[in-house]
Amino acid sequence: MSDFVMLSLVPMTIAAITCLSCALLGNFLVLRRQSLIGDAISHVALPGIVASFLITGTLAASAMMIGAGVAALITVVMIELIKRLGQVEASAAMGVAFTAIFALGVLMLEWHGASGVHLDVEHALYGNLESLIWFEGLGWHSLFDRQALADLPPQLARVSWVALLVVVFLVVFRRALVIGSFDAEFATSIKARPAVVDLLLVVMVAITAIAAFEAAGSIIVIAMFICPAASARLLTNHLGQQIAWSQVLALISALLGYVLAGYGPGWFGLDMSLSAAGMIATLSGLILLLACLFGPYRQRDGAARA
């Protein structure tokens, strides 16, 4: 069991916290039909990181996150510019911006690929949850050992702070967020400033995606922004309950997914380990499938009952 604390406890916790904070924001993205902004932002995190490495020459976490943040900002601005100045439809503008920036990132990466940097496309997509080992975690008692705790992977603290930030953001702006999600015109009329809240939401999505990206890869981020919230939307008509359900489903996907990826093959006598990030995303999709098939509120109001 001491194995578990050293190898699995930290990755599982990070996965769970990441999933919870992404799913929390995802509720509002799904309601506003902006789900794909998370997709766009997590695609451009890679170019940002590569660019920051080429400029600063370090792989320090702070430099990487600033790079990813700048890339996210550039993307959002670019999408708006293309949309406004070119009169291009929103989803097409998004497609133009993030694919071009992603292409630039891959080009920069391959150009310098020969220098043997530990940075590659697959790593960015799958994440490296499994490598977040707590070397000092020799057993459960290490949880109370101050010296061992100091050795925890720094990603844990980072995602926890971000999760806290997300919760604070939602509590502070809950009224404006809810009104803006359901009726933007009403929100404008009562001076709830939906545009400002919109922008803040995108900023929070970017911060969460970037923090999660470094620890868990981008695929898990995209899945968690959408799947749990979408599933929860099919289960209830009440926003509070929807948020609660999304949290429960995200937690189930994270924990069960990690266990299945790490220990699942062993149960069938296979000697392999599967990508935890991929498994978590897959599970969240399966949950959505179940919700689509059996969710009590799966249809639009007024749609013919099947």
Place this chain on the structure above:
Amino acid sequence: MLTTWLEPWGRALLFGAGYNTSLVTLGAMILGASAGMIGSFILLRKRSLVSDAVSHATLPGLTLAFILMATLWGDGRWLPGLLIGAAASAAFGLWAVQTIRDRTRLGEDAAIGAILSTLFGFGVVLITAIQSMNVGGQAGLTGYLVGATAGMLASEATLITACALLLLVAVFVMRRAFLLVCFDADYATTRGLNARHIDLIMLMLLLAVVVIGLKVTGLILIVALTIIPPVTGRFWTDRPLRMVAIAALCGALAGYLGVTLSSVRSGLPTGPLIVLAAFLLFAVSLLFSPRRGIVATLAAHQRFKRRVHLRQGLLALARDDAIYDDLTLRVLRRRGYIRRDGVATPLGASAARDAEHEERLWALYRNRYPDEAAQLDHQGLVPINSALPPDTVITLESDLQRIPGSVQ
């Protein structure tokens, strides 16, 4: 330094860099053209990002086909097999997006995002399974993520070129039916077309383009080829079929530039270069397109602003009002309507009288025909003779003479 780049690039541009490179260049051009064409119809339907879901959904099928072939024959790299697998799982993804969109309360964006991330995640799980399976040729799979044409076999390049050509012909044949369904599905139905079937064929062709393009630009970037050239085409024309043609041209040009440039040095990735070439064409169009480009829009705005200032300045001269606005003064001075000290020149005085007279005619017109006047753009800014038919102007003139007090 520059010549070491330009020389081999020039050779590749003229199809002189070897049989394989030339074949791949041709294939990428045809692929770009067909992606641009089918993408235009998808753009007109405002469903551009569906191709994002389709492309990510290819991964599980690709890896499953690899696993199957590896266990059967020991090597899973046979391209047609991989593409069939990819097409099958992409079709499943497409069906799932359609079903979620049509049958549940979730929006299309959520459907696309959910399918894209879930199926891609499942594909990643399968890739890690392959990595621990200890079979040959695994490295070839990662080439499908970002594209790899450097080590492409001649047979593979031929297959891709032939399929792309077939798709090009198919889109060309179907273009009128697609257009009809894009703009007016109900009318298409009355014409005897089955709109749902046409829609399905459109999406199937999109799927085929994405699958064929996997090996060239990679899974993530093939999306760009179906979005960027159509958006570029939209800048240059308002006529849909012309837009489709321009999109095809842009796609082909992007493929041409990208592949030839990547053949210059080993290690230059093809997919990103194709996409960046496409983006360059887009950026140029965004800036310089004569009808919707940023430069043209800004210039038109400037012209409009000057016209307003000129008009208001002349009316102020006619009323003997003082003018304070800098731009108005500048516009008037440049035309020679006022002197440096702001006093009207004879030329300016006569122009001001004309402007005032015209303003009266416009006011009368607005008074007589309020509905028609509301339909006109910028009434009062264009010379009335060019905006209204001559007999209307003559009637207005004679009416104006008759109203007492209006003649100076």
